[in-house]
Amino acid sequence: MSSLPSLAAIRVFEAAARLENFSRAAEELGMSQAAVSYQIRTLEQALGVSLFRREKGRVMLSAEAADLSVQTSAAFATLRDAFDRLRDEDASQLTVNSFSSFANLWLGGRIGGFQLSHPDLAVRLTVEDRINDFARDDIDVAVRGGLGDWPGLHAQLLMRSLFAPMASPAYVADHGPFDTPEQIAAGRLLSPQDRWWATWFAAVGLTALPPPAPGIRFDSQSVEGSAALAGQGIALLNPVYWDEAVREGRLVQLFPATYSGSSLWVVCREHQRNQAKIKAFRDWAVAEAERGPWGEAVRAAPQLDDLHASILPGSGRSPLASKLA
Incomplete structure (x- = not known):
């Protein structure tokens, strides 16, 4: 040849x-x-x-x-x-990747607004609960949970990950009250072996807990939240995702939210950080996160001591003392 x-x-x-x-x-x-x-x-x-x-x-x-x-x-x-x-x-095409809970409970209900504001851009949302390789999986931008320290990637803080115990009004009426961490610990916890329960109880000052009782373990927050809505027990949920259900009275937030120590980030390859379509999505996502009653709380720069901070919507950080009194 x-x-x-x-x-x-x-x-x-x-x-x-x-x-x-x-x-x-x-x-x-x-x-x-x-x-x-x-x-x-x-x-x-x-x-x-x-x-x-x-x-x-x-x-x-x-x-x-x-x-x-x-x-x-x-x-x-x-x-x-x-x-x-x-x-x-x-x-003319943007591929966004997200893990399932965030895609189902936050991004999926909003991303249509982004596409409408960029009518010449075709938007594709892929959902996977694994860390994707940008080159292999043909992804432009992703939403990831963690500390924002991925080598070779540019990470823009989107929101801090918060969590709070929630239950349906019917469950609270039948099995409450749940005014103290001890009362919550005695309730039927959904995914009781989840490590975030131990973290939340420690954050509110309750560390002497018996081993968690056997129970149902959910791998998806969307499924766990559905179980709480159905009155099956108390779920530890991100109040940002479930704000509408709380405002509508379908869920009751039993205690102020606590910062989990992790955050969500809009991530792309470092050399593509200023690409027009990626920058447009990043700016839009950050603006969306700043809107609503949780904007101040979720967009505050993460600090290590925030792990034990109690957070209420619209008020940033607030002490637990009044709740515990």
Whole structure:
């Protein structure tokens, strides 16, 4: 199988043949005229033919090179068209990845507004509960939970992860009251072995707890919240996700929310952080997080001592003393 000559030399030949001028070819390609002459000589040696005639200070295509010039220009035009189409397609489609709870309970109900404000952008939302590889999975931007310290990625704080015990009004009426952490601990906890229960009880000053009783373990907050809505017990939920259910009286938040020590971040590859479509989504998501009664609480910069802070909607941090009194 015959091999192509140097692609760099072919590129120089295409420009020089099209312009019939080595100086203008050098200017177009951003190189010196000497470098253009060198690449042409290299190509002529590889092919064993003269590609240009030099007459009176100018260069002209040789008869042997005329057909090659036409085909080379056509080939480069085809390549340019292919790359232009790829750039246009990439710029007109945004792929967002999220874990299921956030997608189902927050992002899914809002992302249509983003697309409506960017009608020329096709938006695709993928949902997976694993850490995705941006290159392998063809993702533009993702929402991740953690500390925001992923190598090679740019992470913009979206919101702090909060949690609070919640139950249906019927469950509270039948099994309450739940005015103290001890009373909550004695209730039917959903996912009782979840480590966040121990973290929440420690945050409100209750550390001497018996081993958790056997119970149902839910791997999805959306399913656990549905169980709480159905009156099956007390769930530890993110009040940002369930704000509407609380405001409508379908759930009761039994205690102020506590910062989990983790946060949600809008993440993309570092070199793509200023890409227009990614920046547009990031700015929109942050603005959405700042709206509503939880905006101040969820957008405050995470601090380590916030783990034991009690948070009420619209008030940022507030002490637990009044609740515990």
